[in-house]
Amino acid sequence: MPVARPEPQEPRVIAHVDMDCFYVQVEQRRNPALRGQPTAVVQYNDWKGGGLIAVSYEARKFGVKRSMRGDEAKMVCPSINLVQVPVARDKADLNVYRSAGSELVAILSTKGKCERASIDEVYLDLTDAAKEMLLESPPELLELIFEEATKSNILGLPSDIGNREDSVRAWLCRADADYQDKLLSCGAIIVAQLRVKVLEETEFTCSAGIAHNKMLAKLVSGMHKPAQQTVVPSSAVQDFLVSLPIKKMKQLGGKLGSSLQDDLGVKTVGDLLSFAEEKLQEYYGVNTGTWLWKIARGISGEEVEDRLLPKSHGCGKTFPGPKALRNNASVKSWLDRLCEELSERIQSDLNQNKRIAQTLTLHARASKGNECDSIKKFPSKSCPLRYGTGKIQEDAMKLFESGLHDFLGSQNTKWSITSLSVSASKIFDIPSGTSSILRYIKGPNSTVSPANLDCSLPQDPSLGNKLYITPNHEEQCEPSSSEKEDRGKNSNLDKQHQVKEEKRMSKKLTDVKGTCSILKFLSQSSPVVNEKRKLDSLTCSHPGPESSSEPNKAEEHKSAQPFDRNKSNPSGSNSASSSTWMFNVEDIDPAVVEELPPEIQREIHGWIRPPKHSSSKTRGSTISSYFQPAKRS
DNA sequence: ACGGTTAATACG
């Protein structure tokens, strides 16, 4: 249910930018022959030509709809080009679209706060940029109003008289406009510039809405498509909303919207205006009631979050009809594939963005084989996420078995799974260089950046599972060729200093059984310390043979997996080390901890599970406070 | 037993 947010006092300038038939544009860029042609993107085309997930505007003219199958599309538009979504591991692979999406974010995040709302949409808070523009080069003084901006659609502006662009230019430059409208004008110009930049740098067109809040911006971003933008002056809001069908409002496209229509006879947003806030609260609860009352008046306080990356990663697949999975082996084989993809994705998130996911969740849809009875839901299950493909696969299978157990209850009946998905959530940034353990290991005056810290397991298994943390210590770790190259760059380090550094860093953290997370060391990652499994959450597996052990038994986790700080990590300055090893704090030998200075000991103890019914105060420690998500008001 | 896949949010 939606909830109203307190709205800021000052007028804001908010934009919603939305790519035009995004997947199609991505494919058209990959294959320019498709440009200007009726085109659709389909996934899995063996059944009825596949399902359409994006349709070009040329194809829409023929009546091709997103809900169609490839075969249908061919019927109404024989000349249509159907491009398939890439397939990996026998499932749709959306990576090309994801990375195209980040191209946009990279461009759009250059002017003000930017929120990645989906793979192809962003919100921008341009308030500051607009204010600045108003001070320095207000539109009324601008000799040449940016051409793209004059193509804007201005809500409430009479469109039937004279040259449209002239009247838009006149509106944008109006000297007698009120402050709010002037800000919007600046916003419109900035967005126009950004959209041109997006086109120039990515070859993608987009549409946008510019308004005083997210709701209105989103509402109009799709109003004039493709490749156009629409502005909502305050003065136009009421007229615009009164006649707007209730279902067009974000959040009202589903059951809530239907209920408004069916139960209260509310067909348009205007119809909502006649209901007192208290009435709406009676029907839908305090939160939703207030929210409804406000949105009917164009009021929405939602802030644009400063977030360029997704909050979770998931992958799944459906197994419709005859494809349903009917035994553990087929579930396992699919689950393994899904987990492989998920593992790859969180691993690259770690490498590229220094973020760690903490929770693994499994969802499934199931029906019971023999009885065609209750459509009972397959429960979703989650557990701490341990890094490493094998670990994720193991854990996901366990989650499935647990879910299946709950699903079946005591009955001993056949079952079938019609969809499976795994996701990784609760993703946190790794604060770099802030941990005292890191400072201890590195020394207070170390010139070595966190990215340079070398933490390695001996590559020779016969050396056992002792873990060493060492700055490029050759006797202990045979460096990769790339490491050797990088090492040259550091040769100017003071020799004396380096020797000292090595002494300290090569302090053996022995017998940790290879399972502590160095990231835990580096970042004190987990505020989640209440259960044993969670301490495992950052464990990685060794690139070598996966242990087939019980995931719950930490002592059997003898492996750790590196992540590559060199690859695709431009910010990593001079990255001397090739990898960071993860191991499990829980498994640190207490004797080793005792050798550490008291403040480090305290820090480590802070990571380790508190007594059973400890208060939530453990979360207030300086360590875990790094990990509190940014508070929103 | 078909639009599939991926996300985000709110509630209890």
Next chain:
DNA sequence: TCGTATTAA
């Protein structure tokens, strides 16, 4: 907190 439900693109 987890698990569910709703919504959206």
